[in-house]
Amino acid sequence: MTVRAVEQQTALGSRRTHRRASRFRGASINLLYLPALVLFAVFTVYPLISGVALSFTDWDGYSPQRAWVAAENYVRLLTDDTFRSVLGNTFIYGIGSTAIQQVIGLGLALALDRRLRGRNVARAIIYLPVLVSPIVMGTFYYLLFQYDNGALNDLVVALGGQRQAWLSTAAGGITTIVLVNSVQFVGTSMIIYLAGLQAIAPEYTEAAMLDGANAWQRFWSVTLPLLQPAFATSVILNLIGGLKLFDVIQVLTGGGPGTSTSSVSTLIGTTYFANQAAGYSAAMGVALFAIIAVLTVIANAALNRRRLEQQ
Amino acid sequence: MKSRSRSATAALTAGVTALMLSSCAGGASDSGKVTLEFQTAQAADSPLLAVLTEITEQFESENPGVDIDLKTGGNDYESQIKVRLAARNPPDIWATHGWSLLRYGQFLAPLQDEPWAEHFNPALAPVMKNDDGEFFALPVDTAVSGLIVNETVLERAGLSADDITDWDSFLAAAEAVAATGAVPLTLAGSKDGSAGNVVDWLAPGAFDEDQLASFEKGEFDADGYEKILAVLETFRSKGWINPDYSSATGDDMARSLAQDRAAFALSSNVLVTQALSYAPGARLAFVPVPAMNGTESYLIGGENTAFGAARDGDHLDEAKEYLAYLAQPENDAALAQATGSIPGLTNVEADLGVLQPSYEKWVEPGTVPLRPFFDRAYLPNGMWNTVVTTADSVIAGQSSPADSTKKVADDFATLYKEAE
Numbered sequence: 001m002t003v004r005a006v007e008q009q010t011a012l013g014s015r016r017t018h019r020r021a022s023r024f025r026g027a028s029i030n031l032l033y034l035p036a037l038v039l040f041a042v043f044t045v046y047p048l049i050s051g052v053a054l055s056f057t058d059w060d061g062y063s064p065q066r067a068w069v070a071a072e073n074y075v076r077l078l079t080d081d082t083f084r085s086v087l088g089n090t091f092i093y094g095i096g097s098t099a100i101q102q103v104i105g106l107g108l109a110l111a112l113d114r115r116l117r118g119r120n121v122a123r124a125i126i127y128l129p130v131l132v133s134p135i136v137m138g139t140f141y142y143l144l145f146q147y148d149n150g151a152l153n154d155l156v157v158a159l160g161g162q163r164q165a166w167l168s169t170a171a172g173g174i175t176t177i178v179l180v181n182s183v184q185f186v187g188t189s190m191i192i193y194l195a196g197l198q199a200i201a202p203e204y205t206e207a208a209m210l211d212g213a214n215a216w217q218r219f220w221s222v223t224l225p226l227l228q229p230a231f232a233t234s235v236i237l238n239l240i241g242g243l244k245l246f247d248v249i250q251v252l253t254g255g256g257p258g259t260s261t262s263s264v265s266t267l268i269g270t271t272y273f274a275n276q277a278a279g280y281s282a283a284m285g286v287a288l289f290a291i292i293a294v295l296t297v298i299a300n301a302a303l304n305r306r307r308l309e310q311q
Numbered sequence: 312m313k314s315r316s317r318s319a320t321a322a323l324t325a326g327v328t329a330l331m332l333s334s335c336a337g338g339a340s341d342s343g344k345v346t347l348e349f350q351t352a353q354a355a356d357s358p359l360l361a362v363l364t365e366i367t368e369q370f371e372s373e374n375p376g377v378d379i380d381l382k383t384g385g386n387d388y389e390s391q392i393k394v395r396l397a398a399r400n401p402p403d404i405w406a407t408h409g410w411s412l413l414r415y416g417q418f419l420a421p422l423q424d425e426p427w428a429e430h431f432n433p434a435l436a437p438v439m440k441n442d443d444g445e446f447f448a449l450p451v452d453t454a455v456s457g458l459i460v461n462e463t464v465l466e467r468a469g470l471s472a473d474d475i476t477d478w479d480s481f482l483a484a485a486e487a488v489a490a491t492g493a494v495p496l497t498l499a500g501s502k503d504g505s506a507g508n509v510v511d512w513l514a515p516g517a518f519d520e521d522q523l524a525s526f527e528k529g530e531f532d533a534d535g536y537e538k539i540l541a542v543l544e545t546f547r548s549k550g551w552i553n554p555d556y557s558s559a560t561g562d563d564m565a566r567s568l569a570q571d572r573a574a575f576a577l578s579s580n581v582l583v584t585q586a587l588s589y590a591p592g593a594r595l596a597f598v599p600v601p602a603m604n605g606t607e608s609y610l611i612g613g614e615n616t617a618f619g620a621a622r623d624g625d626h627l628d629e630a631k632e633y634l635a636y637l638a639q640p641e642n643d644a645a646l647a648q649a650t651g652s653i654p655g656l657t658n659v660e661a662d663l664g665v666l667q668p669s670y671e672k673w674v675e676p677g678t679v680p681l682r683p684f685f686d687r688a689y690l691p692n693g694m695w696n697t698v699v700t701t702a703d704s705v706i707a708g709q710s711s712p713a714d715s716t717k718k719v720a721d722d723f724a725t726l727y728k729e730a731e
Contacts, residue, residue: 058729060692060693060729061393062392062393062394062397063396064417081718142558145558147557147558147559148555148558148559148563165554165556165557165558167557168557168558168707169707169708169709170709256500256703256704257500257704257706257708257709258710260704269390270700273387273389273393274693274696275694275696276393276692276693277729
């Protein structure tokens with residue numbers, strides 16, 4: 001064997017050893033992810049699978065006995081008037097909150113993207129409610145809207161009006177819930193749109209200005225199309241949040257009167273615990289999961305298609 | 312560089328996970344004491360919890376080896392218990408709130424051999440004892456309730472509690488009260504469940520014995536049920552229910568009685584105790600519930616405050632010892648007084664304060680029939696929420712009595728089938 005051949009073999013061996021060591025190191029690094037994967041499996045994957053399995057049983061939610069009922073719970077869902085009306089409320093919460101948050105969030109982002117004194121303070125104040133628990137936020141608004149001792153009614157009376165039961169009708173309750181949820185999470189939309197605005201290169205608007213475009217034309221034809229990625233992110237996040245709405249409803253109206261302001265999430269809770277129909281409740285949960293997944297995919301596809309068309 | 316970054320990310324992930332897991336780890340008592348967890352189902356400001364806390368502190372000082380961890384619970388108390396039962400991790404002791412036999416019996420230790428068991432109030436036997444004579448909770452009190460009346464408000468309307476003798480006189484009284492500007496019937500919205508109480512209180516006077524028996528056979532009497540909800544619609548349309556109904560809580564009901572703003576309430580007597588905490592001089596009493604169908608007026612009763620011990624609890628002996636301590640006459644008397652109800656043990660006498668004359672007049676002679684809570688006796692387990700939400704819809708004008716009755720009938724059919 002020549003010296004060169006020995007050198008080549010040594011180099012080859014060294015590379016193999018290095019590759020083996022590298023592979024071993026990679027494997028050991030991957031091992032560090034294991035605890036997180038286990039947590040994900042235990043707290044997300046397992047509940048999802050067991051929830052689906054539960055939806056095919058008649059379990060009451062606490063006793064050791066449960067029986068397989070095949071698709072009975074899903075058949076019941078299709079004929080359940082309460083579920084149908086509550087699903088309608090859920091779409092109102094999802095779509096209503098999303099629409100309001102896009103309009104106000106974008107408006108705030110446009111306003112606070114300019115060089116204004118105190119804009120950082122304003123941004124922080126608008127975003128602050130996002131950090132507050134929805135239960136706390138709901139309680140705050142409950143104190144505002146309640147009939148006796150409610151701040152809003154005190155104001156109405158001080159102005160010579162009559163006290164109003166703001167939350168005693170389906171329309172009043174749903175409107176209030178949509179507004180409270182929108183106000184709380186409008187900061188999220190604002191931040192997403194601010195990030196989107198700051199990612200737009202100033203050359204585009206400068207070029208439009210040179211072409212003689214006015215402010216509205218620059219916004220409509222340049223800024224808005226370039227905000228498509230931010231728009232898609234904001235819409236999908238808000239839509240998912242709105243469709244899953246639970247806490248604010250629970251605190252403000254408890255889903256009442258009757259079930260007229262309930263969402264699917266609150267109905268799942270009462271069906272599981274109060275009606276002791278854990279199997280049926282799980283079927284509702286699976287249905288909600290499927291609805292959110294389908295809507296998200298549709299919204300995402302539609303928004304992406306529009307973006308591609310604009311490109 | 313890339314590899315270093317990947318290592319750092321992985322290490323960070325592992326570190327955060329470890330931190331999360333360590334945060335999840337529970338603290339263990341190193342004092343060597345036995346700690347009994349007791350889910351009381353009482354709100355932090357309830358009069359019963361105050362008395363229970365005092366008695367528990369005495370028990371702990373007499374039994375230095377045992378600590379009792381009194382847990383408060385609000386409207387979600389039942390959900391908490393169900394989750395604990397589903398996880399096979401129930402507290403050592405919990406309040407059974409009317410369900411010691413039918414719902415929780417399989418999880419609770421039988422207590423009929425305890426030293427205090429010979430004093431078990433026989434009036435509770437139909438709802439708390441099984442066919443083998445076993446019972447599963449210490450009955451702290453016996454619920455005996457009627458129509459709660461505010462005598463001051465009635466007096467302003469030119470009436471007295473004695474004038475409420477039948478259904479027509481009740482409606483006439485409500486009309487007279489409304490004319491004075493006071494609220495005839497105080498109720499709290501869906502979050503409280505008081506709308507369901509109306510059904511429980513009025514149902515025994517809406518159905519005859521045969522109709523009630525038909526419920527037990529799985530036949531729902533929709534006509535009778537609709538009549539009960541029609542009463543709520545009448546009260547709503549006439550403005551006889553507090554206008555803040557939807558946002559009102561049980562506490563608001565107590566305040567309206569305490570402040571002489573409402574004449575009647577259909578509730579357990581703990582509401583009176585709560586009202587007296589705001590206005591000790593309030594003139595409150597109860598009278599038998601007038602029957603809607605014109606038959607004899609009646610009282611509502613059954614299991615009320617009762618505490619059971621986990622059958623498979625690690626500290627069952629200590630839990631039974633604690634229950635025996637609560638069953639001591641002076642302790643049970645104090646607890647029963649706090650709920651405004653007669654004791655659940657026959658060797659105990661309680662001073663029921665403002666309600667004492669009502670008990671002496673209506674309960675002690677034993678002439679007024681005592682009817683069970685309708686939902687517990689005649690509806691399948693799990694119907695309460697439907698009863699509340701459907702009645703709530705009618706009171707809020709969101710649903711007609713017929714539509715709400717249909718919903719109750721549907722759920723009755725489903726849950727009855729599941730119970731079968």
